[in-house]
Amino acid sequence: MADVNGNGKFLVGIYDDDDVVLKAVKDVKQAGVRIHEVYTPFPIHGLDVALGHPRSRLGIAAFLFALSGTTTALLLTAYTEGFDWPMIVGGKDSYSFPVYIPVIFELTVLFCALGMVGTFLVSNGLGPTVKPLMFDLRTTDNKFAMAIDLSKNKLAEGDIEQLLRSSGAAEVNVKQF
Amino acid sequence: MASAHAIPSLDEQYEFTPAAKRRLLIGIGAGVALVALGSFLLASGAGGHETHEVTHGVGASAGDEGAHHAFKWTTRLWANVWLNAIYFTGISVIGMFFISYNYLAQAGWSSAFKRIPEAMPAYLPFMGVVVLAVFFIAGHDLFHWTHEGLYDPQSEEYDPIIAGKQGFLNTPFYLIRVVLYFTLWYVLWRMLRNYSLQEDLYGGTDYYEKSIKFGTAFLVVFAVTSSTSAWDFVMSIDSHWFSTMFGWYTLASWHVTGLAVITLTVVTLKERGYLKIVNESHLHDLGKFMFAFSIFWTYVWFAQFMLIYYANLPEEGIYYRERFSGYGGIYLAPFFINLLLNFAFPFLVLMTRDAKRTYIFLKIAAWGIIVGHYFDFYTNIMPGTVGENGGFGPIEFGMILIFACGFIWTLSTQLTKANLIPKNHPMLEEALHHDI
Numbered sequence: 001m002a003d004v005n006g007n008g009k010f011l012v013g014i015y016d017d018d019d020v021v022l023k024a025v026k027d028v029k030q031a032g033v034r035i036h037e038v039y040t041p042f043p044i045h046g047l048d049v050a051l052g053h054p055r056s057r058l059g060i061a062a063f064l065f066a067l068s069g070t071t072t073a074l075l076l077t078a079y080t081e082g083f084d085w086p087m088i089v090g091g092k093d094s095y096s097f098p099v100y101i102p103v104i105f106e107l108t109v110l111f112c113a114l115g116m117v118g119t120f121l122v123s124n125g126l127g128p129t130v131k132p133l134m135f136d137l138r139t140t141d142n143k144f145a146m147a148i149d150l151s152k153n154k155l156a157e158g159d160i161e162q163l164l165r166s167s168g169a170a171e172v173n174v175k176q177f
Numbered sequence: 178m179a180s181a182h183a184i185p186s187l188d189e190q191y192e193f194t195p196a197a198k199r200r201l202l203i204g205i206g207a208g209v210a211l212v213a214l215g216s217f218l219l220a221s222g223a224g225g226h227e228t229h230e231v232t233h234g235v236g237a238s239a240g241d242e243g244a245h246h247a248f249k250w251t252t253r254l255w256a257n258v259w260l261n262a263i264y265f266t267g268i269s270v271i272g273m274f275f276i277s278y279n280y281l282a283q284a285g286w287s288s289a290f291k292r293i294p295e296a297m298p299a300y301l302p303f304m305g306v307v308v309l310a311v312f313f314i315a316g317h318d319l320f321h322w323t324h325e326g327l328y329d330p331q332s333e334e335y336d337p338i339i340a341g342k343q344g345f346l347n348t349p350f351y352l353i354r355v356v357l358y359f360t361l362w363y364v365l366w367r368m369l370r371n372y373s374l375q376e377d378l379y380g381g382t383d384y385y386e387k388s389i390k391f392g393t394a395f396l397v398v399f400a401v402t403s404s405t406s407a408w409d410f411v412m413s414i415d416s417h418w419f420s421t422m423f424g425w426y427t428l429a430s431w432h433v434t435g436l437a438v439i440t441l442t443v444v445t446l447k448e449r450g451y452l453k454i455v456n457e458s459h460l461h462d463l464g465k466f467m468f469a470f471s472i473f474w475t476y477v478w479f480a481q482f483m484l485i486y487y488a489n490l491p492e493e494g495i496y497y498r499e500r501f502s503g504y505g506g507i508y509l510a511p512f513f514i515n516l517l518l519n520f521a522f523p524f525l526v527l528m529t530r531d532a533k534r535t536y537i538f539l540k541i542a543a544w545g546i547i548v549g550h551y552f553d554f555y556t557n558i559m560p561g562t563v564g565e566n567g568g569f570g571p572i573e574f575g576m577i578l579i580f581a582c583g584f585i586w587t588l589s590t591q592l593t594k595a596n597l598i599p600k601n602h603p604m605l606e607e608a609l610h611h612d613i
Contacts, residue, residue: 045612059530090489098486101479 008151009176010036011160012135013169015144018044024146024167025050031163036149039139061119062112069111073104135175147175185453187605189597191446193589204582211575212254218571219250248566255315256562257572258307261580263410264434264554266304267427268584271435272297273366274399277392280369280385285607286462289455291599293442295373296591297435298366300584305359308410312355319562322346322416339416346413358406365395373599380601403428411554414561418496422481429477430553433470433519437546440467442588444536444543451597457534458611464533467542471523474550478516500556504565511556518549551577 015021022044028035035051077100081087086094121127136145146169148160155163161172272294279287316323326334328343339346368391376384404424412423420426440463446452485493500508522545532538559567599605 063528090487092489098483101483 008149009174010135011148011150011157011164012173012175013146013148013164013167014136014138014171014173015146015168016142016170017168018042018144020168021144021146022047022050024164024169027167028146028148028163033148033155033160033163034152036147036152039135039145039147041139041142041144058116058119062116065115065119066108066112068115069108070104072111073100073107076107077103133177136173187454187596187598187600189451189453191451191589191592191597193593197589198586201582201586204578208575208578208582211571211578212257213575215571215573215575216250216254219253248563249318250566252315252318253563253566254572255311256319256559256567257576259311259315259319259410259562260554260558261576262304262307262311263558264551265300265580265584266308266410267431268435268438269298269300269304270362270399271431272439273362273369273395274432275435275439276369277395277399280389280392281396283389283604285604286459286611287608288599288602288604289459289608289611290439290443290452291373291602292592292595292597293446293588294435294439295370296588297438298362298370299587299591301359301363301366303583303587305355305363308355308359309352312352316348320413320416321561322413323348336417342416346416351409354405354409358402361398361402362395365391365398369395373602374595376601377596377599382603385603403431411557414558415496417492420481420485420493420496422477422484426474426477426481429470429474430550433467433474433546434550436463436466436470437543437550439463440539441543441547444539446597448536454598454609456611458613459608460536460539461530461533461613462611464527464539464542467523467539467546468527468533471519471527471546475516475520478519499560504560504567507565507567508556508560511552511559515549515552515556518545519553522546522549 013024015024018040021038021040025035025038025047029050029052038047038051040047078095081100082095088094089099092099126132135147136143139145146164148164150157150160153160164172275287275294276291279291311319321327322339322342324334326332327336327339329335330340369388372384372388372391404427407424407427408419411427412419440460443452443455443463444460447455482497485497500512502509523542526538526542526545527533532542602608
């Protein structure tokens with residue numbers, strides 16, 4: 001997760017290869033350095049596990065959003081057709097459940113989808129006025145960047161730089177936010 | 178993490194133990210005994226549903242196909258054979274369907290356990306014989322449309338609606354179709370199976386390329402025959418009624434049952450120490466398959482139901498009327514068990530990621546689906562064949578036992594015939610490192 005109000009000093013190791021960066025993550029963590037985040041142009045298998053990220057809770061959020069959609073649809077159909085303005089269509093009761101399943105399904109999907117867009121924006125710290133942290137523009141192209149927050153590490157800057165180089169970083173830059 | 182997996186040995190020979198054979202034989206024996214007991218009870222009039230006091234409501238009066246003929250207890254016996262034969266035909270052919278679309282998609286992950294779906298269609302010839310035999314012996318009792326008088330305008334029985342379907346629903350064409358289904362399915366499966374076994378011996382990618390071609394040919398064949406066989410085997414029982422969703426609906430039902438059988442077999446083999454190369458990710462994918470196609474089945478089921486419910490046309494609605502309140506309401510319970518076991522149950526059990534990676538949850542869900550889809554075919558076949566004389570007794574349970582034990586027997590025999598892991602499959606390397 002990007003640290004939106006980050007104002008610290010970061011060391012950014014730039015790597016050329018996904019296998020190298022995956023191994024580097026393990027080595028750097030082994031040496032006791034806390035990694036802020038790794039930025040890659042494409043998903044790398046096992047990177048989230050290597051970084052020690054906890055399991056994503058997106059599924060729970062999706063379930064709850066979907067549930068709110070189901071509830072809304074149930075209440076909406078029950079209120080409009082059951083109480084507010086009962087109508088008989090096709091000889092059925094004014095509230096005949098099977099007829100409303102498509103509505104319930106659609107609102108479930110809609111609430112889930114919109115909720116997940118919101119979740120995405122919030123969890124990634126994105127929004128109209130937010131300026132995202134960009135450690136290296138080339139991570140959108142063909143480079144892999146490992147960012148280390150110096151304020152959260154006890155090791156000296158020089159030692160960490162040495163560690164990054166020895167783990168296979170092609171270059172190490174300093175980035176100040 | 179993929180690189181962290183140690184690759185286990187690829188040589189695994191499945192052993193069909195004498196103990197397992199004995200258990201299966203006992204199962205078949207018990208099934209035969211139950212069927213005999215049930216038949217005896219029915220023949221002596223003690224078993225089955227009491228036919229008196231059954232309200233000849235909407236269902237019975239309008240769904241009177243074959244009502245001119247007195248009910249014979251043997252009809253229930255043959256209806257059960259038919260039901261199980263169709264159910265297991267579906268499971269068997271889905272094995273072929275599964276490997277075919279995996280070849281066409283050039284899927285790698287499934288090659289780890291592809292010997293299991295590959296072994297399933299071995300049951301097809303037996304089912305073909307049973308289906309033909311039942312049609313010859315009891316076709317008149319099960320299929321209203323086989324009655325000659327329906328097509329004769331002079332006859333009292335004349336039925337213009339069924340007469341209009343004569344071009345499709347006539348005995349010679351029906352027999353040709355049934356023979357064609359089983360032959361095509363079996364021959365194409367035999368080709369893929371042989372290529373797969375030869376690939377084990379000689380390696381190379383030639384067999385793989387050929388398998389893609391014949392797998393694709395099967396998919397084209399199955400695209401047509403899955404629908405037409407569903408009409409022939411199941412829908413034509415209710416000769417007046419038709420639904421354009423029915424082919425898809427039956428395919429969905431067969432497919433998810435086949436996937437549940439594959440999953441259950443993989444998990445069972447893993448528990449016995451086989452299939453070491455199958456990891457949690459494979460299981461997760463199989464779980465997703467079962468989850469997704471349970472929802473797909475529900476979608477098709479509901480699409481069919483919804484249109485008929487909404488339009489409320491008598492000639493269409495009668496189908497659900499019969500199952501809902503017809504025949505003294507005896508099909509209401511199977512109707513809802515069907516929905517519960519095939520939608521709500523797998524949906525809730527398989528929803529979480531952990532469940533799809535845990536043996537016990539996969540097994541619970543797979544059993545739910547297998548039992549649930551038996552009820553699916555039960556509610557589709559029984560009302561039109563035995564009507565108010567249906568029910569659940571020794572015949573039903575015994576017949577399931579016989580067919581299931583036979584299926585497990587042929588499956589196990591096929592598994593012994595080859596290495597459990599297709600050693601020279603070109604995609605095996607990908608399957609070994611499957612990681613999601």
